[in-house]
Amino acid sequence: MIPIEYFLTLGAILFGLGLFGVLSRRSAILILMAIELMLAGVSINFIAFASYLDTDAFSGLIFALFVITVAAAEVGLALGIVLRLFRERRTSNVDEASDMRW
């Protein structure tokens, strides 16, 4: 069988890559995608734990299900805001959305 560590490592890498995306991207939508990557890493964790360690209660599965749902909702919500920003400023570049600072 596949050791659980494989999944955890993969989860960590996905999480890290997602974070990297957030840090290095300028487009609001790409940042959203990167967040999805992070959440995917989390989901892998949850499901791995659920099916390896918590076989009776499998709460992790339920958790992952909700995570996916919430992530989807968040994308919808965030996209709305991005669109609004785009309509206000003709850009989805987050670096330009820096009227407020210091």
Add this chain to the structure above:
Amino acid sequence: MLKRIPLPSQFDRIIISGGITVGAIGLPLGIVLVALVAFGVISAPEMVFFVAAFIVILGALGCVLLPNIVHAALSLTATLIGVAALYLLLMSEFLALVQVLVYGGGVVLLLLFGLMMTNAQDDPVVTDGSQKPFAFLLVSLLIGTFITLLLAGDWGNPTAHVVPFELFGERLFREFAVPIIIVAVLLDVAITGALVNVHTASSDLPEESE
């Protein structure tokens, strides 16, 4: 707005580049993996894991590195589908299904529409920020630390189990009724939010200064 998006050529390029990638890297790797399975060094599920993991990581890298936004979005799809494959490996078909449907189908499409509506394709400034090298260093360290911390733990030697579908549903709707209600409200909020922001009456928006 739509005519500005050169869909066909994009897909062409993706298919070509994807094919070359799979051919150049995937094939030798696949051969190696098959060989390893054949010689009994790794099991078949492991081989599947490695293939899926390969796709996932590659897709993730593509998502965060590719300069072309549509390419990145498509890489994300690859990743998400790879993740779904992993879910299958983890014996949860249901979640794999949800993953493909919700993410591969819904979210990515949503994102693509978002990209299109924000004219991201034409926006020359939408590339990577200046802190990319530093972010790379930082994230490498971070991943290293995470993995070190994770692997330092003694996880034992558990095996994966299948969760019966009915049990899953029963538990979900019996015990987790409140979360479901909350999620329902949450979705309602999200819709409201999206509506409010997208449907902002033009009078509410400040005059655009161009």
Add this chain to the structure above:
Amino acid sequence: MPDISVTIGMQQAWLLPAMPVVAFLIISFFRKLLPREGDFLAIIGMLGILLVTLFIIIDFQGFFHDGEFHPGEANVYAFDWVRISADNFLFLIEFSTYIDAISVVMLIAISIVGLMVAIYSMGYMQGEDRYGWYFAVLSLFVAAMLLLVTSGSLVWMYLAWEGVGLASYLLIGHYWERQSAAEAAKKAFITTRIGDVGLLIGIILLWKATGSFDIQTIIAAATSGQIGETYLTIAMLALFAGAVGKSAQFPLHVWLPDAMEGPTPASALIHAATMVVAGVYLIARFSPVYEVVLVARDVILYTGLLTAFLAATMGLVTSDIKRVLAFSTISQLGFMFVALGVGAVGAAMFHVLTHAFFKALLFLGSGSVIHATGRQEVEYLGGLRHKQPVTAATFIIGSLALAGIPIFAGFWSKDEILHAVSGYASPFVYIVLAGTALLTAIYTTRLVLLTFFGSPRDRSAFDHAHESPSSMTGPLLLLGLLATVSGFFVFDAVGELFGFSGGIGYLVYLHHPHAFHIDWAFASIATVSSLTGVIIGWVYWHGGAERAIKARTWSPDLHALLVNRYYLDELYQGIVNKVVLGLAGIVAWFDKKIINETGVDGGAQFIGYFGYRLKFLQTGKIPNYALGIATGILVLSVMVLARA
């Protein structure tokens, strides 16, 4: 009069300061409402003092018998002023009076001169601004002075000591509209205060060693050898520092000449007769202790000697009539300290008494001259004996007393001091002191000649001059009498005449029952040297004083040195300006720049600057913010990794 002495006597010594205090309070608050601004109250107070002093002297006789003084209950306990008590511990400051022969001598001087000066002032101060205030302060001074000499407790003595300083300050600065008067008052107060630092330290040191502020207890403890010698020496030297300040001894003598900015009668009382001898009184009071600490006594001796000589030389060239007298006062005080330094307390106190009379006389005389002419520089006076015969006569009497011409009071006391010094080991002291006596005679003669003889040099002043009113000449005459005869008091026979069983000599000579004895050899030497001085003075300054002017050109440097008072004022001023104010400047700079601007404001600015730098982390860009989060995650995970 034994009946009265039961009711008023040494037990009622507290009345002495109380009466003038009442006068002070009434005059200072109600002088606008009182006729003559209440000067009569001051006079009444002085009369009361004289009366009480008389009763005290009568009471005091009772302690004299068998040629010895038996104090008995002279130390009168009055009340606890401060009392902190606990197990095995008592901190007590009590108010008490103590009268002995020294006090009585002082009381006589104060009461007589005080009364004379008060009466004299009625004429002298007539029509001045702040007439009543002057009398109020005069009363305050007398009160403090009497408290000083009657107090049995060192703390109360210190209180009075500062009180006379205050009165002196107020009187020197009486004409405060004159900047010079204000400066002189300031100088007097600060200079004496520097001495008082020593006095207070001495008092506390003595308390620390004995646990008491009672003078007699302290003396008893010190003489019985309870206190280590070094410790005691330091304490007694500290006390002497107070005396140096108050009695204008070198190096703190500089205030006294300037103090002549005050009204002349006040100078007569304070800066000649009474306050300045407080130092002498203090040392005399502690003389049994100084018998034990000979090092301290030597310090007193040489300080006195140096002061006497220096002051006399300065007196030679000073032109201001009052300042000449001031220098002579300093010089005479030096004589007294020399006497104390050789242990001749009796001689010192005798000189205190005679000096009080003749110096008060001289001051009042000079006041009369100033009052009449409006000038006090001798260069502008002359020939006044025609215009002011009474003043001139009394002034000459005083001068003769000061110069030490036989039969006048000063002769007896000064001779006594010289005699005491002659018994002292080093002939050098005697020679210097005798030389100083000679100098005294010279400058005294100079003063008299320039003022009252020769021809007037300022015509308008001379024409304007007139004899002073009787309120002024009366005291002059009385004091002239005293200056003539008071020296005889030392003879037993005179004492018997006044009803003292052992003679006043015993009183003055304290516990030296061998009392006064005159050594004709020394007396003649002294007389000769005084007469020589008078003659030298006559030679140089009679007529037009051409010789004196010629002598001045003989050594202009020396003359300049003397005129400028050995440049001590300049030196002190320099020290104050350069060293003290310089140090103050450094400290003020340190406070402003280092503590305030660098430490406090700088600290605040540093914090603000820190915030200012930090706020620019807030770039407004989402990836930067996310970087913050990521950095946080990394740092925290590395932290836990390091810990795990």
Add this chain to the structure above:
Amino acid sequence: MTDIFGQTLNLNYVLLLPEIVLLIFSMLVIGIDAFKRQLNISGNVPVGLALAGLVVALTLSILQVNMDEDFARLIQVDSFTSFFRILFIAITLVLIVGSHEYIEKSVSHVGEFYGLLLLATVGAMLMASARELLTAYLAIELLSFSLYIAVSLARSDRRSGEASLKYVLLGGVASASLLYGLSMIYGVTGATQYHEISAVLSAGDTGLTTPLLLGLVLIIVGLGFKASAVPFHMWTPDAYEGAPIPVTAFLSATSKAATIALFLRWFGGPLLPIASDWQFILSGVAVATMVVGNLVALQQVNIKRLLAYSSIGQMGYMLMAIVAVGSGFGSDATSAVLVHLAGYIITNLLVFISVTHFFNQTGQEEITSFKGLAQSNPYLALMITAGLFSLAGMPLLVGFFTKFILFQAVVSAGHLGLVTVAVVASTVSLYYYLMVVRQMYLYEPEDGTEQWRLSLTGYVTTLALFVSLVVFGLWGTPLYAAADAAAAGMF
């Protein structure tokens, strides 16, 4: 009903009545508002409905004060929950009453706005009452989602969208971190129920210390983001500045309080057995928060940003107290936190409502625009001064009492060093509060500024808050007793 393991599930929906009522009313508000043109109803109906819902929910919450029961092992209705329910509902109530003029004037989509406020309140209430990780997570998201939108609702203000974007994107990162942390906790303990986690962790070494530590770090990151802990605070000033002022107030009050409630629930409950593992992390974060928050506040020129940094600093104090919760003084420290939280919220509401009214009148939010307020509106100047002084912990006001209790609890738990930092930081904070006070009292108003008055509701709310500020400042017993009871419910 029983669950799949055959254990009974308590499905007594009465327990959730306050939340349910609020949900229904929020839907009503949103729904009616959407059709208000068609139904031809006045603009006051949404606000009336929202208030009615809040009042009903408040009544129900008060009725449930003494309850201690769980709902399907997901929600615990105990005194701790009741404390926060009442607190949160009261906050929303006061905010709506105190600033409805502003909302009607400067907020777009008023109906949705009220609905979202109610929903956010529900989210906050669930955060305080959850006893299971998933529920807690969803509650956080409910609160956050509502606020993401609410932040973006300032009418005619470009900053609003920007603020919302920052909030939502960074919030996504933070909730991913939080989830990762939760997954670790789940992986190590195999449970999502608080009491089960607690049981596993207190049973001893699981052999999985390092993953657990990683989980703790990420949970602290996730919650720290919500609580604006440094260095996860950077969204705060921008979101505060861009949001409509009542939302800013809501962010600084409800959102923060709910996060602290969650902190207490988690770190005082399931994670308490491993206190020594997270205390040092949290101390570091708390110190950084106190220092950075107060230092940067010194340099602000916008009142909302100033208050943002000030609330960051305040969060530092509370995080510090949560460290103390781990030191064996759980109940005492918790009640101290609750006291301080309540005091902080009363104060903050007073300040924000006052600022709202100031903005209504002048349209300004620069600190310098407060110039001469003491003459143009002495009442409001007094209110703002009292509020700011209370935030600085000055005496006679509630801030002094609560800070005293809070710091004392932390010292009693043995963290003198932390308190020293806190006291220093709190002194620094006085400086920037005084900067505002100075503008109001020292300078003359601009020429042509006339005296003006607040609306009636403005007077009522500010006065009520001011009175409680003073009363609790001098006689903190009711507050402390309530907090003590609430803390007792948790331990």
Add this chain to the structure above:
Amino acid sequence: MTENDGYFLIALIVLPLLSAVSLMIIPSKERALIVGLTAISSLVMFFVSIYVFMAYSFDGSTFQGVMSYPWVENVGLLGENGISLKVGIDGVTASLVLLTGIVVLPGTWVSWKIQHRLKDFFILFYILTAGVYGVFVLLDLFFWFLAYETALLPMYLLIAVWGSTRKEYGAMKLMMMLMAGSIPIFVAIFALFAEVGLGTFDMEVLLSASKDEHFQKIFFPLVVIGCGTLGAMFPFHSWSPDGHAAAPTAVSMVHAGVLMKVGAFGVVRLGVQMMPEGALFWGPALVALGITAALYGAISALRQTDMKMLMGFSSISHMGYVFVGLGTMNVIGMTGAVLQMTAHGLMTALFFLLIGAMYDQSHNRDLPNFSGLAKQMPIWSVFFVFASLASLGLPGLSGFIAEVHIFIGAFRSYPIVGGLAVLTAAITTTYLMRALAQAFFGEANPKWDSLNEMTWIERSGAAVLVGAILLLGLWPSPWIDRIAPSLSQIPGLMM
């Protein structure tokens, strides 16, 4: 003091607060009403203070007039009597209460001529007064600290709104420094509560509870630094000159006269009484700081020209004596320190009253600008000379009796310090005499012919202070008999 006299102590706190609240209700146009109200309430406070002082009996019990109302108890970390409204005085506070009453009375009087927002001034002023009284009479650490901060809080606005010369800077600096000073006090209070561990802030309990010696050694310096800041102890004195220069008359009076004593009193109550072993250990350091401050302040004052700056540095110097006295750790020295608090309070209040009386007319305080003021303002000058004499420690006035105790106390333990302290008195003489000679005497400067004599109100105010100075100087027993027995109960104290 009888049981019921505790009501008078409570009245001391309630009266000023009540006045402040009443003032809030009165419309600001009603000047007469404001003046009347403040006149009555200041007089009542004055007499209650005197009564409290007189009623304190010598029988030696530590705290008298003790009254306690439970406030917050049995919740959280508070046990029985956790926080209680507890009042009571000992000999030290009896004399300080009297001082407050004496200073506030003329402080109120001289403030009546303020034209700008008189009502607001008095509201803040009375809150400040309530805080000061509170610090002296409250026996619960929570309320003590509350009162302490209450006394500081109004200071900012009082100075910044009604002040002069660089008022914003001075006010902010004063406020921030004093608040920074309360940091270590705050910390020490918490530590004390935790150390005793009885769940109560009752000071009587805390005083008698045993505290670890190590603890005392650590926290005593914190208290000294904290309270020392308010007491203008070197090197935390920097607010004093600037703050005093900026403050309005009454505030300077109360601040220098009373509030600085609150700081020194804090050292007594929280430091020496609470942590005697720590005090014994740190006594030499306190003495060293004190004498440094005394010399430093006096020497700095030599170079000051602004009268209020001069007084600021002079206060630093005089407060230095207080710390010397406290550091001697013997009853005489400490009694002297408390006496010095009173003496300096009276004297410096008089100074600031006088400076204010002149500054209100001339708007100038720079000594070199003046000359011969005694001509134009004779009565004022007499008062000023009197104040100077009191300040320089002239025997018979209040300063002397206090200083002599301090000197003696210092000499018992540290003769060198004692010597330096006496020397400082001479330096004090120097700078005061210089100031007098320069500005008050000499030729009158016609530029200031327009200056009027003090008003009768100001004269009465000054007279009250002069009377108190004389009383204390000539008859100190009432004070000493109250102070010394209270102090001698501190364990470990040398007699």
